[in-house]
Amino acid sequence: SSDVASQIKDINAYDALVFFSPSGIKSLFDNYKDFKQGSISIGIFGHSTKQAAEEAGLMVNFFAPTKESPSMAKALDDFLQ
Template sequence: LLKNFPDFEQGDIAIGCFGNTTAKAVEDAGLRLDCKAPQPEYPSMAAALEAFLENNHKAHV
């Protein structure tokens, strides 16, 4: 993301990822990770995204 858009500022943009390697890359880039899968309670990205949207709907509308 930052390679293609070096002036990117996350602000209120939510970032989600799948897998520990991608999560580490997001965090190493200094970005906030808002939605991650798989996790025990969210085995799929669809489940993680659904939970994220249910819990954060008003913040990202």
């Protein structure tokens, strides 16, 4: 996992986090061991990443690819509307 915590001190300052791989989910918890999702929206790209997020106890708020949202940009746009 990359050392994200040295650059981003307060992960809770973000409204949304988007993950594109299961290793991103692992990195989140490696860097922020006590991370609680709270009001942070979680976007996920790909079924294996979604599975990793759910296994980690995260609630997925928007997801791609789907028939309606083939890209993360479309999924995020739909979610925000």
